[in-house]
Amino acid sequence: MTKELIFAGFGGQGVILAGKILCIAAMKEDKCVSHIPSYGAEMRGGTANCSVVVADEEIASPVVEHPDICIVLNKPSLDKFEPRMKEGGILIYNTSLIENKPKRTDIKVYGIDCNRIAAENGSERAGNMVALGALVKIVPWLCSVDSFAYALDQAISARNKKFNEVNLKVIKAGYDLPLNAQ
Amino acid sequence: MSEEKIYSFPKSMKNVNTHYCAGCGHGIVHKLIAQIMDELGIQEKTLVIAPVGCSVLAYNYLNADGLEAAHGRAPAVSTGLKRVHKDKVVICYQGDGDLLAIGTAETVHAANRGEHITVIFINNAIYGMTGGQMAPTTMEGQVTKTTPYGRNPQEVGWPIRACELLNTLEAPYYIERCAVYDVKHINQTKKAIKKAIQNQIDGKGYSFVEILSMCPTNWGVDPVKAAEWVKNVMEPYYPVKCFRDGGEKK
Amino acid sequence: MSEKILMKGNEAIGEAAILAGCRHYFAYPITPQNEIPAYMAKRLPEVGGTFLQAESELAAVSMVMGASAGGARVMTSSSSPGISLKQEGISYMSGAQLPAVIVNMMRGGPGLGNIAGAQGDYFQATRGGGNGDYHVLVIAPGNVQELADYTVKAFELADKYRIVCMILGDGYLGQMSEPLVLPKAVDKLPPKDWALTGAKGREPHIIASLRLNPDNYLEKHVYDLYENYKKIEENEVIYDTQNMEDADYMIVAYGTASRICKKAIRLLRAEGIKVGLFRPVTLWPFPKKEIAEAAKKVKKILTVEMSMGQMVQDVQINAGKYCDVDFLGRPGGMLPEVEKIVQRVKSYV
Structure with missing residues (x-):
C-alpha cells in the first residue's frame, strides 16, 4: 500500500514539521517514507506545504500530484489542494481558520477546530499536532500514535525539546477527539 | 690573506635562464624572495602561488613547491592551501591586473579575513604579458595599448592605491609599499618582504608588500628611463611607506 | 547494522563528505542547496575541519583548488548559476589534475531562472562546462541514500583518477528527506605523493595547468588526460x-x-x-x-x-x-x- 499526503498551511503553522514527524514515526514502524517541502522564495508569511509518501514497498516517486490525504490548516491551502485530491481521499481541515466547507462530495471530510483544541491543551501554536493525532486515528495504517514520542525526540532540536511534552499531549488530544466524516 | 664570501647564488633560486625582459622588476623581487628563503631557512616549507601575468612562471625560478592560480584568484587559492598547511609559508605573488582588477574581491576578502599569508604585489602600472594594456594602477595620462590617448580618469577611473585601500580594513597585520628602482629601495624592499614572511612564520596574520616596479618593454623606454619614471611619476602618487605594522596603523 | 535516520538530501551529502574524510569545505550561498553550507558550518568545526564562506563562487572553487593541491579531501557545492561561475576553477583543476568533489543541486535556468529542481545542466556537466578538452566525472544519485553513498564514492574516484567529480542532483533531491543508513567512515585516506607539502628532501612539486613550451607540451598533456578518461570509461560506469x-x-x-x-x-x-x-x-x-x-x-x-x-x-x-x-x-x-x-x-x- 502507498499513501500520498499533502500537509499545507501558512508558513509558521508547522506543516513541514508535521510531515516530518509523521515520516519519522512511520519509518520507526519500518514503513518506507519520503518528504519534500515546498520552498518558496519568501521566508515568512507565505503558504507552505510538504509532500509525504508512506508505503510498505519501495517508494517510486516522492512527488505527490494527486494526494490520497490532505491536511490543510488555512483557507488558501484548501482552495489549492481540494481540487487535486484523489476520489475517495481524506481531507482534514482546520475549522479554526477556514469558515467555508469543502465542496467535494467524493472525498471524506473531517473538520477539526485545531487551534482551539491546541490552546485548551497547553499550546495555542500546536494546531499542527492536533491534526497529526487526528490523522493517525482516521488512518491507523500510517503509524501508531505511540510512535510520535520517538518522532518528536528525533525531529526537534535540543533547544526546543522542552515543548515535546506538551506537543505529545496535544497530539493525543487530537487522537482522542470524536471524529466523524461530514 | 683572508677571504670573506660576501655573495653567492641563492639556494632557493633555480639556476636557469630568465624569460623576463631587461630592466624588469620581477627578477629582482624573485631573487629577494629566494635570498630571504635561504636566510630564514624556509625553502623546504615554502609554497608559492603564481598568478596569471608575466610572473605566472615564478615557480620556474623559485626552488619551492609551486601552484598556479586562475587570473585574480591567487589569494583564494592561497587561502585554501594555507588552511590545509597551517605550518607552511604561503607566498601569494601577484601583479596589478591580477590583484586590483579581476581579483579585487579575492584581494580584499583575503585581507579582511586576515589570512595568514604573505602577499607580494608587483605594481608596474601596466599589463605585461598580454602586451601593454591599461592596468588599474596605470597613471593618469599614461599611454597604453588600450589608452592610446592617455588614461583619462573621467572615462576609466583613477589609478587605485592598494595599500591605502587595504589599510581601511581591520584585519591586516602589516602593509608596506616599497620600490625597486635603485639599490637603496631594493634593500628596503628586502627588509619589508622578510618582515612580511617572518610575520607569517610567527603566526601574526596577513602581510602585504606592494612593490613599485619597472616594465620598460611595455612602457616603450629603456631600463634606466623606466627606473626614473617609477621614481618621478609613480612614487609621488604611490608614496613609498609603511602603512601598518604589528596591526597598528601608521 | 547502522540505525536508519530521516535526513534531508543536502544534509546527507554534508555528513557523507565528512565520513569520506573531507575536512575542508568552501562555498557561497545559493538556493536550493543552502542546507549543505549550513550543515558544514556546524559540523566541520566539531571534527576539526575548516568551513569557510567564500566571497564568491569563483573564490570558493579557487579555495578548493588550493586545498586540493595541498593534498586534502575538499568539497564545494552550489546550484546552477553558481556552478557556471565555478567552471573557471573546474577547468583549471582539470588541467592541473587536481581531485575535488563539486555538488550541483540544479535549479531552473537559464540565468537566474527559478529555485525549483531542474535538470538543465546536463550538457554543462557532461561536456566539460569550462574551456578546453577535459571531462568531469558526473554522478547522478536518485535518492537520499544514494546522495550519501555516491558522495563517498565521488571522493574515492576523484583521488583515484585525480579528477574533478561532480554530484549532479537537483533541488527536489536536495530538499527531500528519506530514511538513510549513513555510510561507513573512511579511516584511511590514499597517499598523495604529488601534493604540495614543501620541497623537503625532494624536488619541488609544481601544480599548474599552463603548458607553453615546447609547442606540443599541452597536446601531450591532453593526450595523457584522455588516457586517464579512457580508463574511467572502461571501469567506472554505473547504471x-x-x-x-x-x-x-x-x-x-x-x-x-x-x-x-x-x-x-x-x-x-x-x-x-x-x-x-x-x-x-x-x-x-x-x-x-x-x-x-x-x-x-x-x-x-x-x-x-x-x-x-x-x-x-x-x-x-x-x-x-x-x-x-x-x-x-x-x-x-x-x-x-x-x-x-x-x-x-x-x-x-
Whole structure:
C-alpha cells in the first residue's frame, strides 16, 4: 500500500514539521517514507506545504500530484489542494481558520477546530499536532500514535525539546477527539 | 690573506635562464624572495602561488613547491592551501591586473579575513604579458595599448592605491609599499618582504608588500628611463611607506 | 547494522563528505542547496575541519583548488548559476589534475531562472562546462541514500583518477528527506605523493595547468588526460535497471525524473504493458555499451528529463541505431507528470 499526503498551511503553522514527524514515526514502524517541502522564495508569511509518501514497498516517486490525504490548516491551502485530491481521499481541515466547507462530495471530510483544541491543551501554536493525532486515528495504517514520542525526540532540536511534552499531549488530544466524516 | 664570501647564488633560486625582459622588476623581487628563503631557512616549507601575468612562471625560478592560480584568484587559492598547511609559508605573488582588477574581491576578502599569508604585489602600472594594456594602477595620462590617448580618469577611473585601500580594513597585520628602482629601495624592499614572511612564520596574520616596479618593454623606454619614471611619476602618487605594522596603523 | 535516520538530501551529502574524510569545505550561498553550507558550518568545526564562506563562487572553487593541491579531501557545492561561475576553477583543476568533489543541486535556468529542481545542466556537466578538452566525472544519485553513498564514492574516484567529480542532483533531491543508513567512515585516506607539502628532501612539486613550451607540451598533456578518461570509461560506469527483463519499452531517466518514471512504470505494468527503466547513474562516463545492449531488446525508448532534452542526445547516439528514441520533458523547474508519461508509452502500443 502507498499513501500520498499533502500537509499545507501558512508558513509558521508547522506543516513541514508535521510531515516530518509523521515520516519519522512511520519509518520507526519500518514503513518506507519520503518528504519534500515546498520552498518558496519568501521566508515568512507565505503558504507552505510538504509532500509525504508512506508505503510498505519501495517508494517510486516522492512527488505527490494527486494526494490520497490532505491536511490543510488555512483557507488558501484548501482552495489549492481540494481540487487535486484523489476520489475517495481524506481531507482534514482546520475549522479554526477556514469558515467555508469543502465542496467535494467524493472525498471524506473531517473538520477539526485545531487551534482551539491546541490552546485548551497547553499550546495555542500546536494546531499542527492536533491534526497529526487526528490523522493517525482516521488512518491507523500510517503509524501508531505511540510512535510520535520517538518522532518528536528525533525531529526537534535540543533547544526546543522542552515543548515535546506538551506537543505529545496535544497530539493525543487530537487522537482522542470524536471524529466523524461530514 | 683572508677571504670573506660576501655573495653567492641563492639556494632557493633555480639556476636557469630568465624569460623576463631587461630592466624588469620581477627578477629582482624573485631573487629577494629566494635570498630571504635561504636566510630564514624556509625553502623546504615554502609554497608559492603564481598568478596569471608575466610572473605566472615564478615557480620556474623559485626552488619551492609551486601552484598556479586562475587570473585574480591567487589569494583564494592561497587561502585554501594555507588552511590545509597551517605550518607552511604561503607566498601569494601577484601583479596589478591580477590583484586590483579581476581579483579585487579575492584581494580584499583575503585581507579582511586576515589570512595568514604573505602577499607580494608587483605594481608596474601596466599589463605585461598580454602586451601593454591599461592596468588599474596605470597613471593618469599614461599611454597604453588600450589608452592610446592617455588614461583619462573621467572615462576609466583613477589609478587605485592598494595599500591605502587595504589599510581601511581591520584585519591586516602589516602593509608596506616599497620600490625597486635603485639599490637603496631594493634593500628596503628586502627588509619589508622578510618582515612580511617572518610575520607569517610567527603566526601574526596577513602581510602585504606592494612593490613599485619597472616594465620598460611595455612602457616603450629603456631600463634606466623606466627606473626614473617609477621614481618621478609613480612614487609621488604611490608614496613609498609603511602603512601598518604589528596591526597598528601608521 | 547502522540505525536508519530521516535526513534531508543536502544534509546527507554534508555528513557523507565528512565520513569520506573531507575536512575542508568552501562555498557561497545559493538556493536550493543552502542546507549543505549550513550543515558544514556546524559540523566541520566539531571534527576539526575548516568551513569557510567564500566571497564568491569563483573564490570558493579557487579555495578548493588550493586545498586540493595541498593534498586534502575538499568539497564545494552550489546550484546552477553558481556552478557556471565555478567552471573557471573546474577547468583549471582539470588541467592541473587536481581531485575535488563539486555538488550541483540544479535549479531552473537559464540565468537566474527559478529555485525549483531542474535538470538543465546536463550538457554543462557532461561536456566539460569550462574551456578546453577535459571531462568531469558526473554522478547522478536518485535518492537520499544514494546522495550519501555516491558522495563517498565521488571522493574515492576523484583521488583515484585525480579528477574533478561532480554530484549532479537537483533541488527536489536536495530538499527531500528519506530514511538513510549513513555510510561507513573512511579511516584511511590514499597517499598523495604529488601534493604540495614543501620541497623537503625532494624536488619541488609544481601544480599548474599552463603548458607553453615546447609547442606540443599541452597536446601531450591532453593526450595523457584522455588516457586517464579512457580508463574511467572502461571501469567506472554505473547504471541501474528496473523491470527490464521482459520489457518491450524502455524509459531512460536519471535523478528525480527517474523516480517519477518508476511510478509511471508501476501504473503501466498494472495495465499489462511491459515497460522497464534504464537509469544512468554516471552521466559521464555514460553507460554507452549497456544502453545499446538494452536497446536491442526493446521496441522503443522514451527519455524523460526535467529539461528540453539534453541526455536524450546521448541516448540517441548510443541506442538510436537499434530503436526509435522519443523524448518527454519539462523545463523551468517543472516536473514531468506521471499521467503524461503513461499516456505517451500507451501511444506506442
